[in-house]
Amino acid sequence: MQVIKEFASYTEWLDSLGKLSESDWNEQINSEKWSIKQIVLHVAHWDNHLLNVIIPSVKNGEGMIFPDFDSFNARATKRAEKLSGEVVLKESLQSRRALITMLESLSEEALTYKTTANGVSHDPHQGAPYSLHVIIGEFIEHDRHHMKQVESILK
Template structure:
Protein backbone atom coordinates (compact mmCIF):
# COMPACT_ATOMS: atom_id res chain seq x y z
CA UNK A 1 0.00 0.00 0.00
CA UNK A 2 1.32 3.45 -0.93
CA UNK A 3 1.51 5.93 1.94
CA UNK A 4 0.27 9.49 1.68
CA UNK A 5 3.91 10.65 1.61
CA UNK A 6 4.83 8.29 -1.21
CA UNK A 7 1.73 9.34 -3.13
CA UNK A 8 2.74 13.01 -2.82
CA UNK A 9 6.25 12.21 -4.07
CA UNK A 10 4.99 10.07 -6.96
CA UNK A 11 2.62 12.89 -7.97
CA UNK A 12 5.65 15.20 -7.96
CA UNK A 13 7.38 12.83 -10.37
CA UNK A 14 4.33 12.50 -12.66
CA UNK A 15 4.68 16.14 -13.64
CA UNK A 16 7.62 15.14 -15.87
CA UNK A 17 5.24 13.01 -17.96
CA UNK A 18 3.31 16.18 -18.76
CA UNK A 19 6.44 18.25 -19.42
CA UNK A 20 7.51 15.57 -21.93
CA UNK A 21 4.63 16.83 -24.09
CA UNK A 22 6.31 20.25 -24.31
CA UNK A 23 9.19 19.05 -26.50
CA UNK A 24 9.36 20.79 -29.87
CA UNK A 25 7.28 23.83 -28.87
CA UNK A 26 8.09 26.55 -31.38
CA UNK A 27 10.92 28.76 -30.10
CA UNK A 28 8.76 31.87 -30.46
CA UNK A 29 6.21 30.45 -27.99
CA UNK A 30 8.92 28.92 -25.74
CA UNK A 31 10.42 32.33 -24.84
CA UNK A 32 7.29 34.48 -25.17
CA UNK A 33 5.83 35.67 -21.83
CA UNK A 34 2.62 33.76 -21.05
CA UNK A 35 1.03 37.12 -20.17
CA UNK A 36 2.21 40.69 -19.71
CA UNK A 37 4.74 40.82 -16.90
CA UNK A 38 4.84 37.01 -16.59
CA UNK A 39 7.52 34.41 -17.34
CA UNK A 40 7.70 32.40 -20.56
CA UNK A 41 7.24 28.63 -20.83
CA UNK A 42 11.02 28.20 -20.96
CA UNK A 43 11.53 30.44 -17.94
CA UNK A 44 8.92 28.49 -15.97
CA UNK A 45 10.62 25.16 -16.71
CA UNK A 46 14.01 26.64 -15.76
CA UNK A 47 12.46 28.02 -12.57
CA UNK A 48 11.11 24.58 -11.61
CA UNK A 49 14.46 22.93 -12.36
CA UNK A 50 16.28 25.47 -10.18
CA UNK A 51 14.04 24.81 -7.20
CA UNK A 52 14.51 21.05 -7.56
CA UNK A 53 18.28 21.57 -7.76
CA UNK A 54 18.12 23.75 -4.64
CA UNK A 55 16.26 21.03 -2.72
CA UNK A 56 18.93 18.49 -3.75
CA UNK A 57 21.99 20.65 -3.10
CA UNK A 58 20.93 22.73 -0.09
CA UNK A 59 17.70 21.70 1.64
CA UNK A 60 18.25 17.92 1.90
CA UNK A 61 21.85 18.27 3.20
CA UNK A 62 20.65 20.87 5.75
CA UNK A 63 17.95 18.54 7.06
CA UNK A 64 20.46 15.67 7.26
CA UNK A 65 22.71 17.97 9.34
CA UNK A 66 19.88 18.66 11.78
CA UNK A 67 19.27 22.16 10.44
CA UNK A 68 16.10 23.81 9.23
CA UNK A 69 15.21 24.66 5.65
CA UNK A 70 16.36 28.08 4.46
CA UNK A 71 14.89 29.42 1.25
CA UNK A 72 16.43 32.34 -0.63
CA UNK A 73 14.65 35.48 -1.79
CA UNK A 74 12.29 34.16 -4.46
CA UNK A 75 12.56 37.04 -6.91
CA UNK A 76 16.35 37.07 -7.21
CA UNK A 77 16.50 33.26 -7.22
CA UNK A 78 13.90 33.04 -9.99
CA UNK A 79 15.64 35.76 -12.00
CA UNK A 80 18.70 33.48 -12.30
CA UNK A 81 16.47 30.72 -13.71
CA UNK A 82 14.86 33.11 -16.20
CA UNK A 83 18.27 34.29 -17.41
CA UNK A 84 19.35 30.68 -17.91
CA UNK A 85 16.26 29.98 -20.03
CA UNK A 86 17.15 32.97 -22.23
CA UNK A 87 20.86 32.09 -22.45
CA UNK A 88 20.53 30.30 -25.78
CA UNK A 89 19.88 26.83 -24.35
CA UNK A 90 17.40 24.86 -26.45
CA UNK A 91 13.96 24.12 -25.07
CA UNK A 92 14.42 20.38 -25.56
CA UNK A 93 17.74 20.43 -23.67
CA UNK A 94 16.19 22.39 -20.80
CA UNK A 95 13.23 19.99 -20.65
CA UNK A 96 15.67 17.06 -20.50
CA UNK A 97 17.64 18.79 -17.72
CA UNK A 98 14.43 19.42 -15.80
CA UNK A 99 13.35 15.78 -16.10
CA UNK A 100 16.77 14.47 -15.01
CA UNK A 101 16.82 16.80 -12.00
CA UNK A 102 13.24 15.98 -10.97
CA UNK A 103 13.88 12.23 -11.36
CA UNK A 104 17.04 12.48 -9.22
CA UNK A 105 15.18 14.43 -6.55
CA UNK A 106 12.30 11.94 -6.49
CA UNK A 107 14.75 9.02 -6.11
CA UNK A 108 16.32 10.76 -3.10
CA UNK A 109 12.92 11.54 -1.58
CA UNK A 110 11.74 7.94 -1.94
CA UNK A 111 14.91 6.51 -0.38
CA UNK A 112 15.17 9.01 2.51
CA UNK A 113 11.77 8.81 4.29
CA UNK A 114 13.24 10.05 7.60
CA UNK A 115 14.58 13.20 5.93
CA UNK A 116 11.31 13.77 4.06
CA UNK A 117 9.04 13.42 7.10
CA UNK A 118 11.23 15.15 9.71
CA UNK A 119 9.65 18.27 11.20
CA UNK A 120 11.97 21.21 10.56
CA UNK A 121 11.71 24.97 10.37
CA UNK A 122 11.35 26.88 7.11
CA UNK A 123 13.21 30.19 7.32
CA UNK A 124 12.97 29.89 11.10
CA UNK A 125 9.21 29.24 11.21
CA UNK A 126 7.91 25.92 12.57
CA UNK A 127 4.44 25.78 11.04
CA UNK A 128 2.81 27.05 7.87
CA UNK A 129 1.05 30.32 8.75
CA UNK A 130 -1.81 29.49 6.35
CA UNK A 131 -2.57 25.91 7.44
CA UNK A 132 -0.89 25.47 10.84
CA UNK A 133 0.82 22.34 9.47
CA UNK A 134 4.30 21.67 10.85
CA UNK A 135 6.94 22.18 8.16
CA UNK A 136 8.74 19.20 6.66
CA UNK A 137 10.25 18.49 3.28
CA UNK A 138 7.14 16.42 2.51
CA UNK A 139 4.98 19.47 3.20
CA UNK A 140 7.15 21.51 0.82
CA UNK A 141 6.78 18.82 -1.89
CA UNK A 142 3.00 18.90 -1.35
CA UNK A 143 3.11 22.69 -1.84
CA UNK A 144 5.36 22.28 -4.89
CA UNK A 145 2.77 19.91 -6.43
CA UNK A 146 0.22 22.71 -6.22
CA UNK A 147 2.83 25.11 -7.60
CA UNK A 148 3.54 22.76 -10.54
CA UNK A 149 -0.18 22.58 -11.34
CA UNK A 150 -0.44 26.37 -11.23
CA UNK A 151 2.34 26.63 -13.83
CA UNK A 152 0.86 23.78 -15.90
CA UNK A 153 -2.43 25.69 -16.13
CA UNK A 154 -0.57 28.87 -17.11
CA UNK A 155 1.29 27.04 -19.88
CA UNK A 156 -1.85 25.30 -21.15
CA UNK A 157 -3.58 28.66 -21.64
CA UNK A 158 -0.73 29.73 -23.95
CA UNK A 159 -0.69 26.50 -25.94
Protein backbone atom coordinates in the same frame (compact mmCIF):
# COMPACT_ATOMS: atom_id res chain seq x y z
CA MET B 1 4.42 7.67 -0.54
CA GLN B 2 1.54 9.22 -2.49
CA VAL B 3 2.95 12.75 -2.34
CA ILE B 4 6.16 11.63 -4.08
CA LYS B 5 4.18 9.84 -6.82
CA GLU B 6 2.20 13.01 -7.38
CA PHE B 7 5.37 15.11 -7.42
CA ALA B 8 6.91 12.66 -9.94
CA SER B 9 3.94 13.00 -12.32
CA TYR B 10 5.37 16.39 -13.34
CA THR B 11 7.92 14.50 -15.46
CA GLU B 12 5.11 13.07 -17.63
CA TRP B 13 3.84 16.59 -18.19
CA LEU B 14 7.37 17.75 -19.05
CA ASP B 15 7.65 14.89 -21.57
CA SER B 16 4.56 16.27 -23.32
CA LEU B 17 6.49 19.51 -24.00
CA GLY B 18 9.01 17.63 -26.14
CA LYS B 19 6.99 18.42 -29.25
CA LEU B 20 7.22 22.20 -28.82
CA SER B 21 9.04 24.27 -31.40
CA GLU B 22 11.63 26.84 -30.32
CA SER B 23 9.11 29.62 -31.00
CA ASP B 24 6.58 27.83 -28.73
CA TRP B 25 9.20 27.73 -25.97
CA ASN B 26 9.61 31.50 -26.27
CA GLU B 27 5.86 32.25 -26.07
CA GLN B 28 5.02 34.42 -23.06
CA ILE B 29 2.02 34.32 -20.74
CA ASN B 30 1.56 37.98 -21.63
CA SER B 31 3.94 40.79 -22.48
CA GLU B 32 5.02 41.30 -18.85
CA LYS B 33 5.38 37.66 -17.96
CA TRP B 34 7.73 34.75 -18.40
CA SER B 35 8.01 32.50 -21.45
CA ILE B 36 7.34 28.76 -21.30
CA LYS B 37 11.11 28.20 -21.27
CA GLN B 38 11.53 30.56 -18.31
CA ILE B 39 8.67 28.93 -16.38
CA VAL B 40 10.07 25.43 -16.89
CA LEU B 41 13.62 26.42 -15.95
CA HIS B 42 12.28 28.31 -12.90
CA VAL B 43 10.74 25.07 -11.62
CA ALA B 44 13.99 23.18 -12.35
CA HIS B 45 15.99 25.74 -10.34
CA TRP B 46 13.72 25.10 -7.36
CA ASP B 47 14.11 21.33 -7.86
CA ASN B 48 17.89 21.80 -7.73
CA HIS B 49 17.59 23.90 -4.58
CA LEU B 50 15.56 21.14 -2.91
CA LEU B 51 18.05 18.52 -4.08
CA ASN B 52 21.28 20.34 -3.23
CA VAL B 53 20.36 22.52 -0.24
CA ILE B 54 17.05 21.63 1.42
CA ILE B 55 17.25 17.83 1.60
CA PRO B 56 20.90 17.73 2.78
CA SER B 57 20.19 20.27 5.54
CA VAL B 58 17.11 18.35 6.75
CA LYS B 59 19.12 15.09 6.68
CA ASN B 60 21.69 16.85 8.91
CA GLY B 61 18.95 17.85 11.34
CA GLU B 62 19.19 21.51 10.31
CA GLY B 63 16.38 23.79 9.20
CA MET B 64 15.46 24.45 5.57
CA ILE B 65 16.82 27.67 4.08
CA PHE B 66 15.05 29.26 1.16
CA PRO B 67 16.69 32.18 -0.69
CA ASP B 68 15.05 35.47 -1.56
CA PHE B 69 12.46 34.38 -4.14
CA ASP B 70 12.73 37.38 -6.45
CA SER B 71 16.49 37.24 -7.00
CA PHE B 72 16.49 33.43 -7.14
CA ASN B 73 13.73 33.46 -9.77
CA ALA B 74 15.43 36.27 -11.71
CA ARG B 75 18.58 34.16 -12.06
CA ALA B 76 16.58 31.25 -13.52
CA THR B 77 14.61 33.40 -15.96
CA LYS B 78 17.75 35.25 -17.09
CA ARG B 79 19.55 31.96 -17.69
CA ALA B 80 16.60 30.57 -19.67
CA GLU B 81 17.00 33.36 -22.23
CA LYS B 82 20.40 31.92 -23.19
CA LEU B 83 19.25 28.31 -23.57
CA SER B 84 17.19 26.44 -26.16
CA GLY B 85 13.87 24.91 -25.18
CA GLU B 86 15.36 21.47 -25.77
CA VAL B 87 18.19 22.12 -23.28
CA VAL B 88 15.76 23.54 -20.71
CA LEU B 89 13.53 20.47 -21.07
CA LYS B 90 16.43 18.03 -20.73
CA GLU B 91 17.80 19.85 -17.68
CA SER B 92 14.34 20.01 -16.08
CA LEU B 93 13.73 16.30 -16.56
CA GLN B 94 17.17 15.47 -15.11
CA SER B 95 16.60 17.72 -12.07
CA ARG B 96 13.15 16.35 -11.26
CA ARG B 97 14.20 12.73 -11.77
CA ALA B 98 17.25 13.18 -9.52
CA LEU B 99 15.04 14.83 -6.90
CA ILE B 100 12.46 12.00 -7.05
CA THR B 101 15.24 9.39 -6.71
CA MET B 102 16.57 11.25 -3.68
CA LEU B 103 13.11 11.56 -2.08
CA GLU B 104 12.35 7.87 -2.70
CA SER B 105 15.60 6.94 -0.94
CA LEU B 106 14.53 8.72 2.26
CA SER B 107 12.75 6.95 5.09
CA GLU B 108 9.25 8.03 6.05
CA GLU B 109 10.85 9.28 9.27
CA ALA B 110 13.15 11.61 7.30
CA LEU B 111 10.26 12.83 5.13
CA THR B 112 8.06 13.69 8.12
CA TYR B 113 10.87 14.97 10.40
CA LYS B 114 9.72 18.28 11.92
CA THR B 115 11.99 21.11 10.85
CA THR B 116 11.89 24.85 10.15
CA ALA B 117 11.79 26.94 6.97
CA ASN B 118 13.88 30.11 7.33
CA GLY B 119 13.43 29.79 11.08
CA VAL B 120 9.64 29.34 10.98
CA SER B 121 8.30 26.11 12.52
CA HIS B 122 4.80 25.91 10.96
CA ASP B 123 3.46 26.35 7.45
CA PRO B 124 1.31 29.51 7.59
CA HIS B 125 -1.13 28.13 4.96
CA GLN B 126 -1.89 24.78 6.61
CA GLY B 127 -0.72 25.39 10.16
CA ALA B 128 1.20 22.10 9.93
CA PRO B 129 4.74 21.76 11.29
CA TYR B 130 7.25 22.03 8.45
CA SER B 131 8.74 18.81 7.08
CA LEU B 132 9.95 17.64 3.67
CA HIS B 133 6.51 16.06 3.22
CA VAL B 134 4.79 19.44 3.76
CA ILE B 135 7.27 21.25 1.49
CA ILE B 136 6.81 18.71 -1.32
CA GLY B 137 3.04 19.28 -1.01
CA GLU B 138 3.65 23.01 -1.47
CA PHE B 139 5.87 22.37 -4.49
CA ILE B 140 3.13 20.21 -6.06
CA GLU B 141 0.84 23.25 -5.83
CA HIS B 142 3.65 25.37 -7.32
CA ASP B 143 4.00 22.87 -10.21
CA ARG B 144 0.24 22.96 -10.86
CA HIS B 145 0.20 26.76 -10.89
CA HIS B 146 2.93 26.90 -13.53
CA MET B 147 1.52 24.00 -15.54
CA LYS B 148 -1.78 25.90 -15.81
CA GLN B 149 0.10 28.98 -17.02
CA VAL B 150 1.89 26.98 -19.72
CA GLU B 151 -1.36 25.26 -20.76
CA SER B 152 -3.01 28.66 -21.13
CA ILE B 153 -0.20 29.79 -23.47
CA LEU B 154 -0.44 26.62 -25.56
CA LYS B 155 -4.25 26.76 -26.01
